Amino acid sequence: xxxxxxxxxxxxxxxxxxxxxxxxxxxxxxxxxxxxxxxxxxxxxxxxxxxxxxxxxxxxxxxxxxxxxxxxxxxxxxxxxxxxxxxxxxxxxxxxxxxxxxxxxxxxxxxxxxxxxxxxxxxxxxxxxxxxxxxxxxxxxxxxxxxxxxxxxxxxxxxxxxxxxxxxxxxxxxxxxxxxxxxxxxxxxxxxxxxxxxxxxxxxxxxxxxxxxxxxxxxxxxxxxxxxxxxxxxxxxxxx
Amino acid sequence: xxxxxxxxxxxxxxxxxxxxxxxxxxxxxxxxxxxxxxxxxxxxxxxxxxxxxxxxxxxxxxxxxxxxxxxxxxxxxxxxxxxxxxxxxxxxxxxxxxxxxxxxxxxxxxxxxxxxxxxxxxxxxxxxxxxxxxxxxxxxxxxxxxxxxxxxxxxxxxxxxxxxxxxxxxxxxxxxxxxxxxxxxxxxxxxxxxxxxxxxxxxxx
Numbered sequence: 186x187x188x189x190x191x192x193x194x195x196x197x198x199x200x201x202x203x204x205x206x207x208x209x210x211x212x213x214x215x216x217x218x219x220x221x222x223x224x225x226x227x228x229x230x231x232x233x234x235x236x237x238x239x240x241x242x243x244x245x246x247x248x249x250x251x252x253x254x255x256x257x258x259x260x261x262x263x264x265x266x267x268x269x270x271x272x273x274x275x276x277x278x279x280x281x282x283x284x285x286x287x288x289x290x291x292x293x294x295x296x297x298x299x300x301x302x303x304x305x306x307x308x309x310x311x312x313x314x315x316x317x318x319x320x321x322x323x324x325x326x327x328x329x330x331x332x333x334x335x336x337x338x339x340x341x342x343x344x345x346x347x348x349x350x351x352x353x354x355x356x357x358x359x360x361x362x363x364x365x366x367x368x369x370x371x372x373x374x375x376x377x378x379x380x381x382x383x384x385x386x387x388x389x390x391x392x393x394x395x396x397x398x399x400x401x402x403x404x405x406x407x408x409x410x411x412x413x414x415x416x417x418x419x420x421x422x423x424x425x
Numbered sequence: 426x427x428x429x430x431x432x433x434x435x436x437x438x439x440x441x442x443x444x445x446x447x448x449x450x451x452x453x454x455x456x457x458x459x460x461x462x463x464x465x466x467x468x469x470x471x472x473x474x475x476x477x478x479x480x481x482x483x484x485x486x487x488x489x490x491x492x493x494x495x496x497x498x499x500x501x502x503x504x505x506x507x508x509x510x511x512x513x514x515x516x517x518x519x520x521x522x523x524x525x526x527x528x529x530x531x532x533x534x535x536x537x538x539x540x541x542x543x544x545x546x547x548x549x550x551x552x553x554x555x556x557x558x559x560x561x562x563x564x565x566x567x568x569x570x571x572x573x574x575x576x577x578x579x580x581x582x583x584x585x586x587x588x589x590x591x592x593x594x595x596x597x598x599x600x601x602x603x604x605x606x607x608x609x610x611x612x613x614x615x616x617x618x619x620x621x622x623x624x625x626x627x628x629x630x
Contacts, residue, residue, distance in 0.1 A: 232454045244434075266454065282448055286473060290453050293472065296433075375593055377586035379570065379578050391567035398567070405570040405578075407586065409593070425575060 232266045235259050236294065241423055243301040248379065248424035249417065250372040250410050252308045252316050255331040260298060267291055308372075309334060313342045315371045374411040381405050382422045389413065431576050435519030436472040441486040443467075444477065471520065475527045485528045490514060491521065493534055496541045503548050509572040518546060518576045549577060557585055566593065 242256045270287060277284040309316055309330075317338050320330050330338060382400035391398050391408055400406070400422065416422040437455070443466050450459035458469045466486055469477075477483040490496070490513030502510050514520055521542045529535045553573070560568055566589065570578065 233456055236454050247430075270454075282446070283451060285476075286451055287453070289472065289476060290455065293433075294454060300430075373590060373594075375590070377566070377589045377593075379582075379586070396567070398569075405573060406567065407570055407589075408567045425578060 230262070232263070235262050235266070236297075239263060239297060239301065241420075243297050243304075245417055245424045246301055246304050246308075249414075250374055250376045250378075251414075252305060252312070252329050254327065254329055254418070255305070255334060256301075257331040257333075260302075263294065263298060267294060305334065306337070309338045310341060312370055312372055313338055313345070314365075314369045317342060318369070374414070375409045377407055378410045378413070379405065379407055379425045380413055380416075380422050381425045382416075384421050386416060386421050389416070428576075428579065431516075431579055432519050432523070434575065435516035436470065436475075436523070438471050438514065438516050438520055439468045440471050440474045440488060440520070440524070441466045441468050442474050442477060442483040443486060444483040446482055471523060475523055478528045478531075485524055485531045487524060487532045488514065488520065490517070491524070491532065491538060493537060493541065496538065496545065500541060500545050500548070503545055503552075509549060509552065509570075511572045512574055515574055516576070517542070517574060546577075549573075550580065553577060553581060557581060561588060561592070564592070 238259050239256065242253070242259070246253055270291060274284055274287055316330065317335075320328055320335065323329065328335070382402055382404050384402055385400065387399040388397045389400055390396070390412055391406075405425065413422060417424060443464060444461045445463050446461060447463050448459060448461040450457050450461075455470065458473065459467060461467055474483070474485055478485055490499075495513070499510065499513070521538070525532055525535055525539055532538060
C-alpha cells in the first residue's frame with residue numbers, strides 16, 4: 186500500500202490552498218499509475234486531488250457496464266483524511282459554524298465513497314464468475330478487484346453455488362444441471378454510454394464500419410462502451 | 426441514476442452569498458472558502474449556500490445569468506438554433522431550482538424567471554426528443570451531444586441507451602442467423618456455435 190501522506194498541516198484541518206491549477210497533470214498521472222513501486226520519491230498529493238479522483242471513479246463506475254480498476258489507495262487516503270479531520274473537530278462545539286460546515290462536507294465525501302463501493306458490490310454480485318475469471322487473466326498490478334473485493338467475490342460465488350446445489354440442482358437429472366460456464370452472466374460491453382472527453386483524442390472508432398471521429402476536449406458523445414473503454418482507463422475521457 | 430445524484434453533483438457549483446456574520450476562512454477538502462465578512466459577497470459551494478440560507482445566515486446572490494433579459498435572449502437563441510446552444514451554467518436547472526426554492530426572496534421576479542427557465546428546458550427537451558427519434562430511425566450507434574447538461578442527458582437515459590442496446594442486439598442476432606442459414610448446407614458445426622452465441626447474448630443484460 187502507498188505510504189504517501191495527504192498534505193495536511195496540523196492546525197485545524199488546514200491544507201494547501203488551491204494549487205491544483207499548477208500541477209494537475211503530473212499529479213493525476215502519478216495517481217493513476219501503479220504507485221506501489223515509487224513510494225520513496227512520490228510527491229504528496231493534496232486531499233482535494235484525491236477527492237477529484239474519487240469523484241471521477243465514482244461516476245465512471247456508476248455508468249460503466251463492467252467493473253473498473255479499484256481505487257483502494259485513494260479510498261484509504263481519503264478515509265485517513267476524514268478520520269484525521271474528525272479527530273481535530275472533536276473538541277469543537279457541536280453548534281460551532283466550523284464544525285457544522287466541516288461535518289456537512291465530510292458527510293458528502295462519505296456518501297461518495299459509500300456509493301462508489303456499493304456500486305462495485307452490485308456489479309460483483311451480478312457478474313461474479315465473469316469478474317473472477319477476468320481478474321485471473323490480469324497482472325497483479327492491474328487487478329480490477331481489490332484484495333477485499335476478491336475475497337468477497339470468491340465467497341459470494343461459493344455460497345451461491347452451494348445454495349443452488351442444495352436446494353435444486355442435486356435433485357435434477359444430470360443433463361439438466363448444466364455446465365458451470367453456461368451459467369456465467371457477462372455484462373454487455375457494447376451497451377451505450379454517455380462520454381465526455383477530457384483531452385483531445387483523435388481517430389476514435391465509433392461504429393461497426395470503422396468510422397472514425399476526433400474528440401475535442403469537453404465534447405460529449407453517446408457511444409458503445411467497448412469502443413471507448415481504453416479512453417476511460419487512461420483518463421482521457423469520463424462517463425457522464 | 427437517481428435525479429437526487431444529479432442534484433448532489435450540481436450542488437458543487439460555486440455561488441455568491443452575502444453573509445451576515447464574520448468568520449475565518451474554512452479549509453474544506455474540496456478547497457478553501459471564505460473569509461466571511463458580514464455584508465461582503467463571497468463564493469461558496471451551493472450546498473453550503475442553501476444550508477446557510479436556511480439558517481438565515483446569508484442572502485444568496487443570484488448568478489449573473491439568472492436575469493430576465495439574459496434568459497429571454499437564451500430562449501430566443503435556443504428557438505432559432507437547430508442545435509443545442511451552450512447554457513450559461515452546466516447545472517442551470519439544478520441551480521435555478523435550489524436557489525429559487527430555498528431563497529425566493531433573494532431573486533427578483535422569481536416567478537417570471539421560473540417560467541422562462543422552464544420554457545428553455547422544455548424547448549431543449551423537445552429538441553432532444555426530435556433528434557433522438559431521427560437518430561434511432563437513422564440506425565446510428567454514435568452521436569455527438571455537445572452542450573447538453575447532465576440533467577438533460579439523464580432525462581433520456583432510461584430510454585436512449587437502452588433502446589440502442591436492444592437494436593444492436595437484434596442486429597447481431599440478425600447477422601448471426603444469416604450466417605447460420607448460409608452455412609447450414611455446408612457446415613453444421615458453424616450453426617451450432619452460432620446458436621450458442623445467441624443464447625449467451627440472451628443472458629447478458
